[in-house]
Amino acid sequence: MAKETDFMDLYQAWQRLPNGPKAELKRCGDLGDLLETSAFYRLLAGRGEAEWQKKAYQRMIFCLPCINHTEQKIPLGAALARSRKGSRSAVSESRMIQVVRSEAPNDMVQLRRILKHAEPTVNWPLMAKQLWYWDLNERSKRSLLEDFFLNHTDTSKEG
Known part of the structure; x- marks a missing residue:
């Protein structure tokens, strides 16, 4: 398995990208779109030997433009549960369940849509490992859902 330092190296490489390549990655609508961007290959260079590892890095690079990193040990599910848009939760329970029930590659498309909307602050190495x-x-997927529900409070349902 890749180490936490490898995941942080990927995040730092993302941070060092100029705005143009970052925008190119942000515009990707699905995992296949990444394969047609030079920025993806800049970030992938030297990472992943086996095909499944390259796919794992592809998932990470697909999600990177939509998150903010914190050193606090906040897992993705908890960060999504805590994200707010005004007084409401930014992410509904039904959308989270939809991600978990979806098959690849649609599950990643659904997850990225949630990430773009919620803009969560998450511990990148924890998310990358997931x-x-x-x-x-x-x-x-199950731990994503568990972390979400264990940290979710929907103020719109409070009386």
Whole structure:
């Protein structure tokens, strides 16, 4: 498995990209679009030997433009649960369930839409590790949902 330092190296490489290549990655609508951008290959260079590893990095690079990193140990599900748009939660329970139920590659498209909307502040190495295992086992998706529900408070339902 890639190490936390490898994940932070990817994040730092993303941070160093000029605005043009960053915008190019932000405009990608699905994982396939990444394969047609030079910025993707700049970030992928030297990472991932096996095909499944390259796919894991592809998922990470797809999500990178939509998150903010914090050193606090905030997992993705908790960050999404805590994100707000005005007085309401930025992410609905039904949208989170839709991500978990979706099959690849639509699950990543759905997740990225949520990320773009919520703009969560998350611990990047924790999120990257989750994306690393995303297609290898159901635990990554389930832990996303668990973290979301354990941290979710919807003030619109409070009386």
